Amino acid sequence: MVVENWNKISLDGVKGILWDLDNTIYIYESVHKIAYQETRKTALGFDISESQFDAFWKKSRDIVHNQLHGQGASHSRLLYLQKLHEFAKGFTSSEFGLKLEEVYWSTFLNSMKVREGALELMNNARLNGIEMAIVTDLTAQIQLRKLEKLSLNQYVRYMVSSEEAGVEKPEPAIFQLALDKLNLKPSEVIMIGDSYEKDIKGAESIGIKAYQIDDNTI
């Protein structure tokens, strides 16, 4: 069930918190939109129109998702962009892929902001000596950049990415890897995330109490 207020998340007896990152610690959709639009604008310089960009981004993303289903790289913007150029122009352009990936992520990183409720909860947890880890689907490189940009290293001891785990949420193995790093049992931790299918069901499948938040959680 979605908690409507961050203060509904009880830390009583909790020794560890597993945090989802994307759309939990910051709001994803608005940030993605800004990054996407900036990237699409940059593609104009490669003679790819906005409507071509929209159509081929969607097509490329769907193919990469399907081909790499269950792996961190299934969300790789670099792979989407490489394919996008291949569809639009009929060849691989390293310049296009690398440049636009950087435009996307640098714009994205500069637009992110930690949600107030999440920040308050992390501060509370830290004061109470509660250990924290990020459990996140995507490749390590970009997720580590997000951690740095959001200054989360001062709160969380560990990160587990799906690239590292070799599986994505809701697979139990990715949660287990985080528990192993923290040296804690399922009954000693809670999970906080925005996705019922990935975060909540995944955590509960190995006996971790889970709280679902959404964009409206205050």
Ligand SMILES: [Mg+2]
């Ligand atoms: Mg999420």
